[in-house]
Amino acid sequence: MILPVAGNWHSIRLGTVMADSKMQLMVVTDLDGTLLDHHDYSFDPVLPILDRMDEEGIPMVVNTSKTKSEWLAMREAFGNDDPFIVENGSALYEGDEVTVFGTPREEILEKISPLRSQFKFTGYSDVDVEKIIAWTGLDRSSALRSSHRGYSEPLVWEDSPEAENEFCRKVADLGLKTLRGGRFLHVLGDTDKGKPLKKFQDAGYALIALGDRPNDLAMLTTADVGVIIASPGDYVLDAGEANDDLLRSEETGPRGWAEMMTLLLDHFLKKPAI
Numbered sequence: 001m002i003l004p005v006a007g008n009w010h011s012i013r014l015g016t017v018m019a020d021s022k023m024q025l026m027v028v029t030d031l032d033g034t035l036l037d038h039h040d041y042s043f044d045p046v047l048p049i050l051d052r053m054d055e056e057g058i059p060m061v062v063n064t065s066k067t068k069s070e071w072l073a074m075r076e077a078f079g080n081d082d083p084f085i086v087e088n089g090s091a092l093y094e095g096d097e098v099t100v101f102g103t104p105r106e107e108i109l110e111k112i113s114p115l116r117s118q119f120k121f122t123g124y125s126d127v128d129v130e131k132i133i134a135w136t137g138l139d140r141s142s143a144l145r146s147s148h149r150g151y152s153e154p155l156v157w158e159d160s161p162e163a164e165n166e167f168c169r170k171v172a173d174l175g176l177k178t179l180r181g182g183r184f185l186h187v188l189g190d191t192d193k194g195k196p197l198k199k200f201q202d203a204g205y206a207l208i209a210l211g212d213r214p215n216d217l218a219m220l221t222t223a224d225v226g227v228i229i230a231s232p233g234d235y236v237l238d239a240g241e242a243n244d245d246l247l248r249s250e251e252t253g254p255r256g257w258a259e260m261m262t263l264l265l266d267h268f269l270k271k272p273a274i
């Protein structure tokens with residue numbers, strides 16, 4: 001089935017997603033720069049879409065680099081109690097059940113400690129909450145929640161791009177992984193935002209995933225439909241070989257999220273919103 005799309009989009013092949021009319025849709029979404037505005041964390045444009053998803057019984061799984069306590073504090077504003085994935089694919093929470101895909105943070109800090117003499121960077125574990133507020137623009141309690149990390153260490157890179165590449169190679173040799181997010185270089189276990197999705201696919205869900213940065217690519221390419229949400233300014237996410245398979249919003253952040261979800265829900269549910 002070909003979905004004709006507007007603007008600068010090309011026709012998109014949705015393939016097997018359309019094969020089963022009884023398919024159960026699930027939306028998997030990044031937060032910062034995708035569901036939330038990159039600068040002020042606002043999300044008003046997505047609320048009507050969330051109401052529509054509720055009516056249709058479509059769950060929304062948040063898949064974020066944020067921590068469990070950050071999302072728990074936030075999710076009421078979205079009326080969401082669906083499963084969620086934190087710290088870049090490190091852990092999946094479903095009710096009381098947690099499935100760990102990553103590496104405990106203490107182990108990560110121990111492993112990267114010898115690299116501190118070779119590279120210039122500052123991690124969450126090196127600073128107080130004031131510094132985290134300065135880095136993120138979060139209020140104090142949000143910044144504290146962001147510091148309650150179980151499976152990853154966000155770093156502010158203070159060395160050259162060449163040194164960053166070298167650092168990433170050395171971290172890989174330690175059996176860990178690095179991901180470049182909007183603000184931070186994340187060091188985590190050998191996982192990504194795509195790995196936990198297999199569980200939902202095995203349960204029969206057709207997945208629509210939305211994200212805006214390189215750390216979202218594993219999620220976008222694992223999903224049945226991957227959507228790149230445009231970023232403010234000149235930034236364009238290069239998905240490499242997957243560029244032709246992924247949809248792209250025209251609007252940025254939550255407006256782009258609402259734009260694309262309206263189009264996809266109209267398409268999959270075969271009825272336009274009132």
Ligand SMILES: [Mg+2]
Binds near residue numbers: 031
């Ligand atoms: Mg993002």
